[in-house]
Amino acid sequence: MTPLGTASVAALRQYVRFADANRIETGALFEAAGLSPDILASDDGRVDGAQFQTFIRRLAEVSGNPILGLETGDFVQPGSYSVLGYITMSCATLGEAVARIAPFEKLVGDMGVTRLAMVGEAVSLEWTCQFTDSTVWPHLVDNVFASWINYARWLADRPEASPLRVTLKRPSPGPALEAEYTRRWRCPVTFGAPENRVTLHRDLLVTRLRQPDPQLRKTLEAHALSQLALLQTDTDLTTRVKRCLQKQLAEGVARQDMVAEALGMTSRTLQRKLSQEGVSYQQLLDDVRQQLAEDFLTRTDLSIPDIALRLGYSETASFHRRFKASTGQTPGDYRRRGGEGGNEGQEPGDQADV
Template sequence: MPILVRSASLTKYSEIARHVGIDPVRALREAGLDPSCLTTPDLRIPEASLARVFEVSLASGAGRAESRTLGARIGEAWRLSDFGSLSLLLQHQPTLREALARIEPYRHMLSDSVSVQVEEVENTAALHVALVTARPDPGPEIVELTVGAVLSLVRAMLGAQYAPRAVHFAHAAPERLQVHRRFFGARIEFGSEFDGIVLARADLDRANPLADVHLARYAQDLLDLQPRFGEVSLADDVRRAIHLLLPRGAGAIEPVSERLGLTPRTLQRQLEQRGERFSSLVNEVRASLAMRYLAQPRQSVSDISDRLGFSEPSAFSRWFSAEFGQPPSRWRTACFARGRDGH
């Protein structure tokens, strides 16, 4: 079953693409999408096709450095209303914490790909953004767009000029950072251990002056009346949870099942009824994350081994060799060589 997302990001893409010298209609057609996606934000499109639009845009040769800012520019243009039918419910939540908690139950209205997890440590909160895609690396533009959309929600709740403590990206920095610094702020860390936003823990519970409990209840009633298209995929829910929790040392079945509101035994049973195994899903996500981390030169093989839950680098190397037919160091060298050659 394909991973689907709303086409709202493409309605933003249209004007921004023209600004940097890209023909948006041609890009969509090359990606196999109907140009109506540029003006219809509530269509459900394959996430892979959205990624293909960015690939075509980057390959167009029209302002390549500017094309590399497309994700950040779309995030900058994002508004609360771009969350579609969910926006009224989010707008009237009493705090940012409550708004973030409302996303997961209605995530199917936004994206099959995205999950947001709040991690709190002392006086700091980190909003971890994870994307489950059919590709090992979702691509920097998709990541920056998604983190940008989350930041737009943060600013809708905390004020348009709100500056987070830091914004983190696992991918390497682009050639130019003017757009990124203008939107995300000066404190951007690339080559990080996660994608997401760091803020003061107290900001999660700062009162939203626009909150209206009656409008929130009305919005929720309307959302609950809307039909849900397609079946809920438990395996995809597990994949998203593993993506978020594995790099934080919590990829075992207990924390994953807790995030999904199930007991470990129930989760195992329901997966087996669908022909899936938890260990296979962990291995799948681990392989995807391994390739993504190895493609970033700042991350050592030892650090990657630890983040993926291996007791020592040698165990990671044996597992990787069995999965990919070569040790992680050799795979990484070949990856960097392809990058230098432009392939």
């Protein structure tokens, strides 16, 4: 993996939708970036950050559009933000949704970092772009801010809502094109600023959203946390294996041959490559099951038999034994203690939660 990290396929799709709408042939863009168009079929795939940067640069060159980033923001959808999009959809207020950008934005990609600050009656979202290509980063910043504003208007069902102001580090695209920013965002826009920042009035944060669902949000955040853990700690191969396992376990199965096939290799090749990295398929399966089990127990109200079934255990007792071997606690004790460790006071042979 390059120093630019990775980006979700969901983020790539937004640029592809723009290209398709403008009748720009994407085959050459994928080829230039060293990507296969087939990756668009993946719901949880990742692309190398350098490849993503190349794709955007080639799109900018082919389109000749000096405000490419601004216009690609028109193609934002909830799915553009991966699981973060669905988390924000289930929030009760715009403030709740905004507060979830920074903790979960890595799921969308490593393109930049958000910092939230409250100053009097204003709330600012400052975004620091990690990409360095001089052609790409201005478009990327424009895209991020345009997408935020469009998506927030949709979430809140307030198409008239606008920021107080936007500041951009990028140079001005010229007086004629500056009008496109103010027309879309309906607020003052400053170019050549020290930071990339969207400033909102605090009153906007209490805006009620379309479909609040606290239980769904809790479940989605548990899933998002487990995905973040994989992104932060694993090599590229082990990350991909664990993602495949998560997808399989969501359907109640866990088969090595299916994982290998999804990664375009044989089971034997997968086993050999994992061995070279000092891990085994079973270790990764155990890790994913354990992480998901802990998330389900602390962040959902699913029954313990339901959790065992979701994790691919044929019997609840097998899940019970495995979980207790890993944590020293039964699943029920772990849930009652809110995920806190230790087996103090645990009754020997406690099977009440099986």
